Amino acid sequence: MQGDSGGAEARWERLAPGVVRRRLPGWDATVGAIAGEGGVLVVDTGSSLHEGVEIRREVQELFGPPVTHIALTHPHFDHVLGTAAFAGVQVYGAVGAADLLRRDRDELRHDAVRHGVAPDVAAEAVELLVLPHHPVSGELTVDLGGEVRVLLANVGPGHTAHDLAVLVAVPGGPEVVFCGDVVEESGEPQAGPDALPHAWPAALDRLLALGGDDAVYVPGHGAVVDAEFVRRQRDALAERFGVS
Template sequence: MSTWTEIGDRCWVRRYDEWDLNVGLVAGSDGAVVIDTRATAEQGSELLTHIRELTDVPVRWVVNTHAHFDHVVGNSVFTDATIYLHENAAAEEDLAGTTFSVAKVIDLGDRRVELLHLGNAHTSGDTVVVVPDADVFFVGDLVEESAPPSYGEDSFPLEWPDTIDRVIGMLSDTAKVVPGHGAVVDAEFVRDQAGDIGTVANTISGLHHAGTSLADALQHTEDWPWPLEQLQDAIKRGYGALGAPRRPTLPLLGPGSSA
């Protein structure tokens, strides 16, 4: 059975068996922020019950780290809260809420929570939630611990390395990083995973630069840090961003030339 774990001053995480999803809770003197709300309304109701077992601080804000269903469908339960999400996340799934483009600060009374959009990665609407006074970072599916990062049909494999590098630039050696799925990790784990994310981007770019067709790239078995079957969308999305690869061609013979 999952339980709340306090990873910083009034910063909790609960790891649910369904989707191995992490939910965050940050409390201040004026209210609490919930980070992600689970995959169904029933799970959202269960989450609210679990929050009430932990604290009676009113939930005044909800933040969605991105638009995927396992993180947002429980929003409907939190009728008294302001829902915050990135403008791209709202547009992708027609989600209701208050949007921001680059950064937003939520004032909890005696502390603040920062919402940051650092670039395209897992989706175009990823939000990093920072609790500065506790050195805690909720990063959604920019990082995963219990499985490889998820490259879906809405991912940006070539931009992901730069985005995760911006996260790393904010991390101290003592930072607590909450991934979308799996155990809480540290800066070293994020740096290691960022290296593999960079390898995926470099391999896709290298194959494309060499003139490898998309069909052949999807069968390429070397150089990947994770199983090829989990990277099919990454390759397709990368090639889609780069355009059709140029194939080496022999020079045409000029007029009057002979073979």
């Protein structure tokens, strides 16, 4: 990491060279950042414009260049409402996520308020919400310069109908997989009204096929886990929802 990182250094966990993540307060949601020679990609943006501004500032402290790309793992308030804090970036999401966010702005705001976001804070973030510019229907590679290429993979449906995983392998480090809420460590995986339980185990099978046994898996909430944890969660979800 470059520059004087100050307090940001203590809040961000280093996963591999140029790859970090932070667990945000409140809902323990993960945000990540991946730096290459030509750009920085942020994974998810928090639950408010304030969180988005803080993420943007801290990532620039850690790496130097401004954020150039954002990948949204799924369209829930605690992962997308900070996106408007990043001016001029390229935003990626699973195919259909942009249409959902455009159509269901009121529900997004209500969901944020139900979970404790102040009404005025939620309203501002939803009003300024930036929708994904680039829909990912299969797999898409983002070149961040040097030897850093990030794979965006539409692994859903599962936790939602629009689940996107972010995979990166950098020289000198393990492959890192940002899972979104398809994987959760700090509690039982949450299956809300927009979940597709029958498809969730298959989404985890796809995730494991992409990352493999030696990858570091970063849940949407909670501590970093390994492939064996993901397999156990896959089997528990299959039993919970009565699918194979």
